[in-house]
Amino acid sequence: MTDSLNHLFLGIFFVAALVVPALPIVLARFIAPKRPGPVKNEVYECGVEAKGDSWIQFRIQYVTFAILFVIFDVEALFLFPWAVVFKGAGWAGLAAMGLFIGILTVGLIYAWQEGLLEWES
Amino acid sequence: MGIVTWPAWLETLLPMVVKITIILALAPVGMMYLTWFERKVVARIQDRFGPNRVGPYGLLQPLADGIKMVTKEDLIPDGADRLCHFLAPILIVVPALYLFTVLPFGEGIVAVPLVTGLLFFVAIGSTEALALFMAAWGSRNKFALLGALRNAAQVIAYEVPVVLALAAVPMIAGSLNLNEIVRAQSGGWFVATPWGFTAALLVTLGGLAEVNRTPFDLAEAESELVGGFHTEYSGMKFALFYMAEFLSTLALGALVAVLFLGGWLGPKFLPGPVWMGLKTMALVFVMVWIRGTWPRFRIDQLMGLAWKVMVPLALANLLGAALWSFCPGAAGWLASAALSVAVFLVTTQLWLAPKPKTPTHWAGKY
Incomplete structure (x- = not known):
């Protein structure tokens, strides 16, 4: 199969794959009972009445981890094409990628030193 | 085809339809019997029998579960974002099914x-976190949101070492095509090399965290968060989250088998797909075994393990793979192994080192 055919396959697959989860949901709509009530439809909070909204601003610590992730994920993006041609690139290729990863590693060590990797509870 | 001449478009479309049908029919069945398998194994670990009433050896139990799920009421909380709440279980199953399209099950037996x-595989696998967050946000439930945020932090933390560990495989195999990677192992499985062994461990553990299985299932920690992200789901939609989890587990086992255990390679007395199936089942058994014996991690331990042990180890492993490739024979082997062991010892010592009593409070500093 050529590459464009592969992509066509993956496109058709998306539509077909939607059927697998959608079918039981539709089936359940006909079979399952439907008796909603004001108490039943409340948000579950272990039986007590819910206080306040849950769509709120949340702790910022998640963001610092997300930033760390972005750095390393972009690195991975460069890493995969390099890895495929790695054997042909020789020591020079290894040195180039080593420098790139080395700089990021220094960044990781710095983040660790600064305590960014500690999860405060 | 003799008498009937097929139009060209039908000739290309028909094999596709057949392949799609096979994947979409077999994957859910595989998932159903994985639930049975997991319940049986965990039951044995806990000195119980597990399902044994419905059919011989409880083999019809997954079917009974399915019927029960379909007949349960589907509850949607009043304040919920109904579109998000409805789409999330569908969007979590679709990528899990996609994972099976690129996995080779035998010499040339691969859909795409x-x-x-x-x-x-990696790209599609990580989109499940998005659907999971949709589920929690759509539910407007505090427990669900907490679970999903934990899951987001966990997935991005474990994505890094997994991707870095995976990069060592194309370095040696010289290709990202999974069939080519299997063929590259005809001289010896990658797990038998020091860098391959480290990468296999990192990918298996990180993969467990990404598909949300015990001991990394903090997103649904039922002892603290009720049900985690799926607190507000019932009936069939609830079952779909489990379907996605089990499908991903199966795909993860298959991926590790392909990358490190030689996929469909094996002695000739059994055909390739059988070897592939046996290796996948063995890996899935290990995952169930881990679930049955390890307690759940705490969130700070979870994040610490990923960032402070697994990421440095995966980075060192890239260098290890390079050394192994450039210095053939015992020298490369020893250098690669020594590097992994040294980094592991140093990082675990640093990770477990006693923390200073007054940590620098970065939140106020910046």
Whole structure:
């Protein structure tokens, strides 16, 4: 199969794959009972009445981890094409990628030193 | 076809339809019997029998579960974002099914022989976190949101070492095509090399965290968060989250088998797909075994393990793979192994080192 055919396959697959989860949901709509009530439809909070909204601003610590992730994920993006041609690139290729990863590693060590990797509870 | 001449478009479309049908029919069945398998194994570990009433050895139990799920009421909380709440279980199953399109189950038996198969697998696999967050946000439930935020932090933390560990495989195999990677192992499985062994461990553990299985299932920690992200789901939609989890587990086992255990390679007395199935089942058994014996991690331990042990180890492993490739024979082998062991010892010592009593409070500093 050529590459464009592969992509066509993956496109058709998306539509077909939607059927697998959608079918039981539709089936359940006909079979399952439907008796909603004001108490039943409340948000579950272990039986007590819910206080306040849950769509709120949340702790910022998640963001610092997300930033760390972005750095390393972009690195991975460069890493995969390099890895495929790695054997042909020789020591020079290894040195180039080593420098790139080395700089990021220094960044990781710095983040660790600064305590960014500690999860405060 | 003799008498009937097929139009060209039908000739290309028909094999596709057949392949799609096979995947979409077999994957859910595989998932159903994985639930049975897991319940049986965990029951044995806990000195119980597990399901044994419905059918011989409880083999019809998954079917009974399915019927029960379909007949249960589907509850949607009043304040919920109904679109998000409805779409999330569908969007979590679709990528899990996609994972099976690039996995080779035998010599040339693969639905889509993508050149970038490995990258596609990783990319599709990480979209499940998005659907999971949709589920929690759509439910407007505090427990669900907490679970999903934990899951987001966990997935991005474990994505890094997994991707870095996976990059060592194309370095040696010279291709991202999963079939090519299997062929590259005809001289010896990658797990038998020091860098391959480290990468296999990192990918298996990180993969467990990404598909949300015990001991990394903090997103649904039922002892603290009720049900985690799926607190507000019932009936069939609830079951779909489990379907996605089990499908991903199966795909993860298959991926590790392909990348490190030689996929469909094996002695000739059994055909390739059988070897592939046996290796996948063995890996899935290990995952169930881990679930049955390890307690759940705490969130700070979870994040610490990923960032402070697994990421440095995965980075060192890239260098290890390079050394192994450039210095053939015992020298490369020893250098690669020594590097992994040294980094592991140093990082675990640093990770477990006693923390200073007054940590620098970065939140106020910046």
